[in-house]
Amino acid sequence: MIRKMIGGVAGAGLALGAASTAFAQAAMVQAPTVEQQATMVNKGDTTWMLVSSVLVLMMSIPGLALFYGGLVRTKNMLSVLMQVFMIVSIAGLLWATYGYSLAFTGGSPFIGGFGKVLMAGVTSGTYAATFSNNVYIPELSYFVFQMTFAMITPALFIGAFAERIKFTPLMVFTVLWSTLAYYPIAHMVWYWAGPDFLAGQPGDWGYLYGKGALDFAGGTVVHINAGIAGLVGCLVIGPRLGFGKESTPPHSLVMTMIGASLLWVGWFGFNAGSNLESNGVAAVAFVNTMLATCAAAVSWAMIEQIVHKKPSMLGAASGAVAGLVAITPASGLGAPMTSIVLGLIVSPVCFFFVTTVKSKFKYDDTLDVFGIHCVGGIIGALGTAIVADPKLGGQGYFDYTVFPAVAVAPEAYSISSQFMVQLQAVGITLLWSGIVTGVLLFVLDKTMGLRPSEEVEREGLDINEHGERAYNY
């Protein structure tokens, strides 16, 4: 899912060769026809993409739903579960309707076209490009993999204004935000013509892809994007009743731990799946994800040990999620040892945001969507510039405007110039998603109303909005 990646030891030919020696001898085909692409599919890759899609779905339901749900009060538990469940469902339908077309067809550098609306022309016999020349996967497997990303991203921001939003306007917001924020950013960062086609169609790419922004699995597209929406959302909607006065301990850290664990487990589909191929680079992304997460869980626990003298389960879980967020953009680009460093760094910074910064500025980001996803995502996005450096063991990037693609020479990789590109991607995402969110929520508040009545908020959203109680022991 980034512009500049390739598998294997030394480049396109060999990556392919690893799949089947038969190909190694065959001549490479530029801009292959669909019939030719059909012969460039490996069932190991197809399996990997399908499994990865399963894993990413598991991240949202039940993973994220439980991670968030455990942290709210009993009376709002079902509202969180329901919001995640329905956002996932609605965003899924939207993806098939026009989301995929807007994100992953050509058009302008800022948004795709309508060519694949209602999945027109997307069948069992069409194929999607990977990051290796002449390696393809069934387009539907790519479609559904990307779909699971479009499903989880809007489910992320609900944590920022949990316990105090009406259900129906939130669903409307999901549709609008996906259309105006998610699809454009995904298009800008991830859309390109594919390695066998770019040489013949230079410029057929998203705006930030063209700038050279690196986002392997969604640091900007997913985490910063949703994280800033969360912050703006909690500012527009305002703090919960009794915020800062009443104590609101998590009603079940057990659920939160289950959720964090399933996020961790499923995130391998998210990160290593983003390699689109099952090869050595997928394994790199996998290992980097594992190590950064371990490191971030440990460093969050350690900072709690220092500050509070008690390392907490919630802290360890928060650290793990922060680590997962931070490694996301860098997962297939960094090296194991630099991933550990990234993980060690992200937790203290996020800890500082969810404790000091939040209590200083008194915004009620209920479940720390900003403090963990946005801040962690920014650290990851910027850190990617560093860890991708081949001189630090990183995977660098590939130039796909030539055919076959060539890897950047280690001495040609410049951390500082990549850093500026990353900064730009971060900035554009923050601005665009922030503004879109603010405007949309303002309008929805004036029209449908975003907040339930005081009494409803007090009694809980479960019974009032959904007519149910989470537990009847």
Next chain:
Amino acid sequence: MIRKMIGGVAGAGLALGAASTAFAQAAMVQAPTVEQQATMVNKGDTTWMLVSSVLVLMMSIPGLALFYGGLVRTKNMLSVLMQVFMIVSIAGLLWATYGYSLAFTGGSPFIGGFGKVLMAGVTSGTYAATFSNNVYIPELSYFVFQMTFAMITPALFIGAFAERIKFTPLMVFTVLWSTLAYYPIAHMVWYWAGPDFLAGQPGDWGYLYGKGALDFAGGTVVHINAGIAGLVGCLVIGPRLGFGKESTPPHSLVMTMIGASLLWVGWFGFNAGSNLESNGVAAVAFVNTMLATCAAAVSWAMIEQIVHKKPSMLGAASGAVAGLVAITPASGLGAPMTSIVLGLIVSPVCFFFVTTVKSKFKYDDTLDVFGIHCVGGIIGALGTAIVADPKLGGQGYFDYTVFPAVAVAPEAYSISSQFMVQLQAVGITLLWSGIVTGVLLFVLDKTMGLRPSEEVEREGLDINEHGERAYNY
């Protein structure tokens, strides 16, 4: 798992070609020997089948167990978990003993033979056919994939008479029902000689397979079969004490939501795994499953919004499961857009059954096994006739009595005649499973007794039947 399927763009040769161009040039082999089959195995397929088996197991434990368990009262929670856990275990052993042989060896059109009793001749060096000519998978991977189906099916019906059945007779019923209902229906619908063999052995198939019934992943074999057993079971066993008088709210919708989510997650193994190959058609089944489920979750929530003004978490979860059930027989046959329609339709119908019909006829189908699995399964089975139509973007079917198999011409596909075949499959399953269930339960009730004493039912099955309490907070 259906008679008429093939992968890839245009038919058998190409499907194979996708796996390895080396084969594309090689001549096709009719009725290959085991040694030849060994060279026709792709590790990507093997991985996919193993992973799919893992996913289907996760559907039953913990998925289904939690989905059901959350809906009963605290005092019966463990009884539900235990029933599912032990049915899974016993049905698994039974499958190895004689189930696989009765379901998946030749013999009569109605039941298989004893040739593979105790897994005779099933080794790491035998292979099972897929739906593509000259594509094989290790037989043990097919054996275990089918095993997970035989494990979950009898676990489905316990929901209909939850909270009021004795444990031991239920286990005996599981053994008898598997033998007399599951294996015959599975044989009738799914058994055939395989694409490379059918041309040479016309007629070597199950009764309904031979009629041309389409059931991609188990609409009739699994859901209608178990669903009607549930209905008959709850009628024979009678309603719970206090049914309709005492309120029996779900003790933990959180568990139900976790269960529904894991069912959704695992169902990709069930449906896309039923393709037996990891190719474009597996991706079709995957995408159809995702979209139908999203649509059904949304449409159940919407009908609740209309009827009760409050969309509920239980409703969304019920809708998702109804959608999964309905798409099951059609998953690899329909198209994404028609799958959405199927999902949108199934929820209102099931909603009507679990609310209006059930309260009208006053049967105590505790967890709506009939209303969701049987009704949803029927809608799916009949709907398959429509969505499979190539003129609607469906996958049609293949004629395997010629070698290599040929796809049905779109204009030759007739919805109405396929519909009649589907109707017949549905009718036979309803009748056969219904009668078998009724007779077995009647006999068991007279001999072992099915129902615990009033006092035991009142105090709960957990403490009385299993000597435990679910929670000791």
Next chain:
Amino acid sequence: MIRKMIGGVAGAGLALGAASTAFAQAAMVQAPTVEQQATMVNKGDTTWMLVSSVLVLMMSIPGLALFYGGLVRTKNMLSVLMQVFMIVSIAGLLWATYGYSLAFTGGSPFIGGFGKVLMAGVTSGTYAATFSNNVYIPELSYFVFQMTFAMITPALFIGAFAERIKFTPLMVFTVLWSTLAYYPIAHMVWYWAGPDFLAGQPGDWGYLYGKGALDFAGGTVVHINAGIAGLVGCLVIGPRLGFGKESTPPHSLVMTMIGASLLWVGWFGFNAGSNLESNGVAAVAFVNTMLATCAAAVSWAMIEQIVHKKPSMLGAASGAVAGLVAITPASGLGAPMTSIVLGLIVSPVCFFFVTTVKSKFKYDDTLDVFGIHCVGGIIGALGTAIVADPKLGGQGYFDYTVFPAVAVAPEAYSISSQFMVQLQAVGITLLWSGIVTGVLLFVLDKTMGLRPSEEVEREGLDINEHGERAYNY
């Protein structure tokens, strides 16, 4: 992961052939270069190893954490979850730091070298051997698969002294025990030069591997190793306050059931993943695991039915785990029918240990780590000698000191001599791990102190050690 395994019908050539006919004709390469290895990788295998790693991680978090956590009292729930979560994280970092190097590089027969410390030389372009000649997988996928084993093993023993140990010393112990017990045992049992290299480097193997010990997926390395550490640990640390007087019922058997189910689900990665290739033998390991577990769940429930008249959910879950433990060393070596026998036997023996033996000797092995993991592991390790016999349908072993490897002739396989080898492996593991654990814990107790104060133990570890409560309903 054992010395003597190969896939497919009849040996190395064919196993390879199954992957790609292109290879079948090609000449075999002894001691291939890295560039040659790159062409011997199959993406189906790579996918399988990545998925298996995901599954094993899911076994520990949330699987094991919930299985254990549900069994303790509410006040200690988070301490268990936290211990598992942090052990997993720390052991993961340690593996990258020097664990992998100590376990899986040559050196002495007892411990590896420092060549791969900080993952030096382990990249996306290096490969690990499998059990088939000329079949390789990306080394990072092997690295991370083994990593998940190193992460779960120390998490197993905490069950023996749950509810009464201080957090920080336990983390220190995890580091020391991994270094002094896990890496050496893993090296002794599993390290070897690989099938293409052993003929040229005879003797380049771990001590027990060289003796011919069979441990397919970790009966000695994981279960006996951790199980004996648990027993010694609970003896050194002493019983809980009120042990044998106060009643300590499990606070949530629902969590225990979820945990046991996820252990079962994930264990297919553990066992079938240990085949390192996705072929017929992986399917054998998969099926054996399924059947032994079903059988053990049933036999534990039956013995409870006989002894207490009530089969319990905890019993069924305990049986399933005992079955999984027992089949672990034998999974890819036994046959389905002998696996059932192994499963049927292990439960009564473990039942005897956790009831009669434990109450007779009055050690407070809180969650029966010894009674289930160590005892079950011993039964499995010794039973492997029997079920591996080709005359009983077992897979036998391969002689890798010749190239290509040759399978043992059935008549050459001697159960009794293999049994003696197994006994030796069991004995060495018990002794070494037992002594290391005893010494380490003794020293830690004298220096840091292992046990919290009486008051802390009484109030619970959650609030005192972690500053949290598991539930705030």
Next chain:
Amino acid sequence: MKFIIAIIKPFKLDEVREALSGLGVAGMTVSEVKGFGRQKGQTEIYRGAEYTTNMLPKVKIEIAASDDLAPQIVELIQQTASTEAIGDGKIFVLDLASATRIRTGETGDTAL
């Protein structure tokens, strides 16, 4: 005024509440308790460890009532909650010195 405390079997709660409504009892407060008495508890067994707590789940109902109504309430509860099996529970009556309705500040019988 009287303060009535009734300990009953949980499944009798709905019946008792309805009966009391019929009598015109407008309010009551209910809580879950564990009862220890003559009734024997079930034995729980966890991996061989047997616990017979004899602590059984019961429901406690608290009702403040006027002196007039109190005896009728007691009688009604006794009749409705009885299954004639051991463990049916008890009804205790205490004197109530004062009662206040928080919303209005009313006191005495009108506060009930």
Next chain:
Amino acid sequence: MKFIIAIIKPFKLDEVREALSGLGVAGMTVSEVKGFGRQKGQTEIYRGAEYTTNMLPKVKIEIAASDDLAPQIVELIQQTASTEAIGDGKIFVLDLASATRIRTGETGDTAL
């Protein structure tokens, strides 16, 4: 001495507790209860089955107090816990015959 039982809305607990601290009330015992009264409960619907239990979550506070302090406590609770909406709850006062501090065995007012 008096034994005061107050049934209040759960979200008022913190406020009441703080107010009482101000008055010098050193201890109290709190439990979760379900209240049945004039206040109507929410309707729960599960797959079409409707339950309106009218059993609402409330919090019960029990305070033993000296005869002097008791009236002030009642008044303070009444004022703090009131939202002037139906369902605010009740305060009941009973006579307390004796009080003992377990730690020391002290009895009477000093035990409180």
Next chain:
Amino acid sequence: MKFIIAIIKPFKLDEVREALSGLGVAGMTVSEVKGFGRQKGQTEIYRGAEYTTNMLPKVKIEIAASDDLAPQIVELIQQTASTEAIGDGKIFVLDLASATRIRTGETGDTAL
């Protein structure tokens, strides 16, 4: 008759119950409560948000007893439940106007 309410530390429950059995107390009713008093609570911290509720888990025992037995019960509980640490709890005694056994309708001391 007396109605005895004892608030004790949870882990003392089994001991107290056994001691009371020895005295011939045939029944009691137990519930989980939260206690607020001199004893300081533990601080809980969730992502930096600190809560010191001072609400500690306690167990409440309610026993109806004859006038004769009541003082002995109070004394026994006091002795058994004491750990001589702050927070051991309280014993309150109220007068009990009447007691009824639901199963039989018996009243008075024989109902206990």
